[in-house]
Amino acid sequence: MKLPAKEFSKSKHKHLTLLGMSGVGKTHLSKLLGLDDKWYHYSGDYRIGAEYLNNAILANIKQQIKQDGCLADLLDNDSITVQNHITFDNLSSVSSFLGKVGNPELGGLPIGEFNRRQALHREAEARAMLDVGEFITKSQAQGYRHFINDAGGSLCELDDNKVYQSLADNTLIVYICAHEDNESALIECARTHPKPLYYQQNFLQQQLEIYLQENQFSYVAQIDPDAFVRWIFPRLLRHRKPKYEAIASQYGCTIDSIDLHQCQNSSEVMELITGAIR
Known part of the structure; x- marks a missing residue:
């Protein structure tokens, strides 16, 4: 059930979930609101990496370290340790x-290992989003009036x-729709800095088949990873x-990224969001 605009406007406690592609403005919105220290910032990607994928991340790093015999011995006898120093501003271990x-x-x-990691990420993201209600309660106990969930793309x-439904029960879901110019910028960013992405398995399989055919490849191992992204x-x-549109509609x-x-401050952001609620 959607939160009526009048109820949201009068509420003393604003709880938001930001929805949209990475780079569309979710972090920008969070920072504008973050100028007011009454907002608690919950990062879905941080929660994924720090909690639900932490062991898998460390296991993967240790596996790579053990390919070097000297380092493997140091790791096995506890001469060296591995830690995941993930922060809100540095999520590179998850990526x-x-x-x-690809190759x-x-x-x-x-492809098998890629799909395994994709499945782990999907499960971790779902669990991180189901934690939002609990973290809202914790944030209020710490004295925060408002809560923002910066969700992954x-x-x-x-x-x-x-x-x-859990997110809707606890927060107002705000979809930041990429304007045409913003979409072009996102595509250009992916072209110049191709990053790891999550794909639904059926979508990925369909696109891989098209890509292999277009490039006359026989195997996924022939694919240049960056070129595919x-x-x-x-x-x-x-x-x-x-x-995105279906989730926002229901x-x-x-709101439009442009x-x-x-917006220059938190008041203008809240006015924009309140005006978008129907």
């Missing part, structure tokens, strides 16, 4: 674990009504957009 599919000689992962890929990203945008509201980037 590195997720990886890219191992170019840094890619075999792949939240729409979960297709899990239990997760979406550059190629698939615009398709991923088109795949995710109706999913559970929340939508309107958001014109």
Whole structure:
């Protein structure tokens, strides 16, 4: 059930979940609100890496270390240790674990291992989102009046009504819709800095088949990982957009990225969000 605009406006405790692609403005919005220290910032990606994928991340790093005989001995006799120093501003350990599919000689992962990590990430993201209600309670106990859940761009890929309903019960879901110019910038960023991404398995399989055929490849191991990310990203945008829209339509509201980037302070952000609630 959606939160009426009048009720949201009068509420002394504002709880938000930000929905949208990475780079669309979620962090910008969080920082504008964060100028007011009454906001508690919950990062879904941080929770994923620090809690639910931490052991898998460390196991992967240790496996790579053990490929060096000297380092393997040091690790086995506890002369060296490995830690995951993830922060809100540095989520590279999660990104590195997720990886890219393709030629191992170019840094890619075999399709089986890639799918295994994708499945672990999906489960971790769902659990992190189901933790939001608990963290709202904790934040209030710590004296915070408001709460913002900066969710990952792949939240729409979960297709899990239990997760979406839980978020809607505890927060107002705000979808930041990428303006056409913003979409172009996102695509250009993916072209120049291709990053690991989460894909729904059926979508990935379909796109891999198309890519292999277009490039006359026989195996996934022939794929250049970065080239594949550059190629698939615009398709991923088109795949995710109706999913974002459906979630916002059922559970929340939508604001435009251009309107958001014109906001200068928290008051203007809240006015934009309140005006978007129908």
